[in-house]
Amino acid sequence: MKVTxxxxxxxKEARELLGLPDLQPLQDAMVARxxxxMEQAAARLDPEDLVKAWMPLGQQGLExxxxxxxxxxxxxxAGRTGGTRSGEGS
Incomplete structure (x- = not known):
């Protein structure tokens, strides 16, 4: 016998029927946070700080x-490709 x-x-009604918790307040709080x-990070966005983060050695690393x-x-x-010095491997 088959019953459908x-x-x-x-x-929300399905969660209540199955006894699952309502996580909407938690989700709203997390999204707000x-x-x-993200707004604080965008306000602090400074190109110089980004370069420092990407290149920790700064000018020395670039040099x-x-x-x-x-x-x-x-x-x-000079034709020294392949990792050999002139005069070697000949």
Missing amino acids: VEMDLTP MQEN QLQRFLFGAAGAAA
Whole structure:
């Protein structure tokens, strides 16, 4: 025997029927807190702080990156690609 029961309930009514807690107040509080945090973060948004966070060594890190890139470009221009020095591996 097969029995089908169809119920037309709102989500709130279904939670009450099943005895589940209403989490809407908690969700509203969390969304409000997240919005507040995001607004505070946007107010503090400073490009200089972002650069400091992304590049902890600041100017020194940028200079190291530039030296690395210039060194790699110079080595490629001199034909020293592949990790061998001139005179080695021949």
